[in-house]
Amino acid sequence: MEKLRVGIILGGMSSENEVSLNSGRNVYDNLDREMYIPVPVFMHHNGGLWVIPWQLVSQNTTVDVSDHLEKEARHIPYEQLKEEIDFAFIALHGKYGDDGCIQGLLELLGIPYTGSGILASALGMDKHIQQKILRWGGIDVPRSIVVPEYEWRNNKKALEKQIHDTFGFPLVTKPTREGSSMGVTIVRDAGALDDGINDALEWDNAVLVEEYLDGIEFSSIVIEEDGEPKALSLTEIYPQSEFYTYDDKYMPGRCRKFTPPKNIPADVVARIKEEVVRAYKVLGFRSYGRIDGFLAHDGRVLITDPNSSSGMAPSSFFFEQAAESGMLPSMIISKLIELSLTIHKEKRGPL
Ligand SMILES: Nc1ncnc2c1ncn2[C@@H]1O[C@H](COP(=O)(O)OP(=O)(O)OP(=O)(O)O)[C@@H](O)[C@H]1O
Ligand SMILES: [Mg+2]
Incomplete structure (x- = not known):
């Protein structure tokens, strides 16, 4: 039986690309060679896909990997991915990796992949x-209020009052769509609310304000x-x-x-x-x-x-x-x- 070529997709376009490199490397190391052929596929931060030699999997950061791409790796236009791999092990995390984007691309290409489909990934x-x-x-689930960026800029006083009345302190502010605790703050008092919300807005254009558990x-x-x-x-x-x-x-x-x-x-x-x-x-x-x-x-x-x-x-x-x-x-x-x-x-x- 032909061995399945498993594309391990790592790196990516999100704030969690270094975490992904670590994940992908570990999947690469542990993939059963009796059954599968590992094909490391690096997603550059601009979204481009590159088949990289195994030596690059051991680089320390995604920036280091990127430095070697032109000379040592092969750029793969999206539509060519199906010539390279039979299956995608998604080791990406965060935006474009967990949220339905890469899943959508793989569906278009007819390449089976790990994890949920487009809608559930987005959810x-x-x-x-x-x-x-x-x-x-x-x-x-915790009680919560969503604060869109434009509302916070335009109606801050009213929102602050609503947040105080609903939760008291401490409370939690977090970007609506992130991972690895990026932009999460435990807001201990009213004076820290603005910083908490602004921190989360660095990562997304809406913030979830949640009761502290x-x-x-x-x-x-x-x-x-x-x-x-x-x-x-x-x-x-x-x-x-x-x-x-x-x-x-x-x-x-x-x-x-x-x-x-x-x-x-x-x-x-x-x-x-x-x-x-x-x-x-x-x-x-x-x-x-x-x-x-x-x-x-x-x-x-x-x-x-x-x-x-x-x-x-x-x-x-x-x-x-x-x-x-x-x-x-x-x-x-x-x-x-x-x-x-x-x-x-x-x-x-x-x-
Ligand atoms: N409502 C809450 N009350 C108390 N602590 C919280 C609350 N929400 C989040 N935290 C703390 O913040 C951490 C990060 O929050 P959350 O799990 O929502 O983020 P994440 O970035 O999606 O994490 P992951 O990378 O694990 O998916 C939690 O692990 C928890 O310690
Ligand atoms: Mg999470």
């Missing part, structure tokens, strides 16, 4: 719209098994910063994480797993996803951040939870590829 990225859908699906943060990988989504183990998170920041997420040894959880009783873990699977289904995610949330002190399970994809670094939740279920990185990667191929075959249309 996974948009924290405002996903909350509306989750609420509609009976899932508990005090409790235990968790993350759960959901992956399909014979068409039925199932939660792997659950991870309980104890950041060292005031919340789970970029540094906590990616600096080695910085954050305490417990898989399975230490401080959440088994019956509550079971309830959380049910909720994350419900959230996955309500948003129409396919193949896999990573659903984050909080167990509040009053026992409520709130979903704060359903993601249609996951980090793929060695210590990412994806591999940590797979290990807990007895799967090596190569095993879970193969499983994800095979189930994504099946899902793609059964699809009727691109969503």
